[in-house]
Amino acid sequence: MTIAVIVGTTRQGRVTPRLAKWVMQAAQNRSDAQFKLLDLKDYDIPLLNEAPWEANRQLTQGTRQWLGELQEADGIIIVTAEYNHTIPAVLKNAFDHTHGELIRKPVAIVSHGVNSGVRANEHLRQMLNSNMGSFAISATVTYFGKVTDSLDEQGNSSIDNQLNDDKLQNVLNDIIWYTKALTSAKQQDIS
Ligand SMILES: Cc1cc2nc3c(=O)[nH]c(=O)nc-3n(C[C@H](O)[C@H](O)[C@H](O)COP(=O)(O)O)c2cc1C
Numbered sequence: 001m002t003i004a005v006i007v008g009t010t011r012q013g014r015v016t017p018r019l020a021k022w023v024m025q026a027a028q029n030r031s032d033a034q035f036k037l038l039d040l041k042d043y044d045i046p047l048l049n050e051a052p053w054e055a056n057r058q059l060t061q062g063t064r065q066w067l068g069e070l071q072e073a074d075g076i077i078i079v080t081a082e083y084n085h086t087i088p089a090v091l092k093n094a095f096d097h098t099h100g101e102l103i104r105k106p107v108a109i110v111s112h113g114v115n116s117g118v119r120a121n122e123h124l125r126q127m128l129n130s131n132m133g134s135f136a137i138s139a140t141v142t143y144f145g146k147v148t149d150s151l152d153e154q155g156n157s158s159i160d161n162q163l164n165d166d167k168l169q170n171v172l173n174d175i176i177w178y179t180k181a182l183t184s185a186k187q188q189d190i191s
Pocket of ligand 1: 009011015016081082083084086117
């Protein structure tokens with residue numbers, strides 16, 4: 001059972017990887033699932049220029065790899081910042097390329113920003129529950145405080161971070177629970 005942890009920003013000097021590493025550190029203490037970090041910056045995903053359902057669409061190798069990683073994931077955690085009251089365009093674009101890879105998969109959201117990224121968090125929740133077939137679980141982290149004030153480059157907390165740590169444990173408990181439950185249902189081919 002694999003849960004992908006997605007870094008949702010790509011700009012130079014970004015801080016979202018710190019948050020994703022903080023998630024990965026806590027996740028790696030769990031023996032009940034494998035976690036895999038997927039950084040959007042590592043994939044060449046151009047702006048969508050043809051419909052995802054086109055049979056002969058021309059995908060870059062990077063887009064193909066990205067979609068392949070999503071297909072292999074049983075559950076997902078998206079780590080996002082808030083840009084202009086919503087999610088970063090690179091994150092939206094990466095998901096606009098999908099075509100069936102997310103069907104019946106649970107997704108947890110971890111957001112940050114000046115106001116904990118709450119608007120991006122809610123927009124992302126709405127997007128995940130659209131035509132993509134995934135569903136956003138209720139447990140979430142709206143990160144309290146500024147990431148650069150509390151996490152170093154490796155995702156280690158530099159201050160007492162109990163409030164955020166507790167929210168993250170809640171997210172991990174629930175994303176693992178839903179991923180297990182749905183993976184088991186798929187294996188039993190419940191119709
Ligand atoms: C283009 C841009 C727009 C932003 N707009 C918002 C915003 O609307 N609300 C907010 O809380 N933070 C906003 N921020 C602050 C970001 O959430 C914060 O800088 C965060 O660290 C960005 O993630 P990144 O460093 O991984 O790019 C914005 C940042 C950028 C670069």
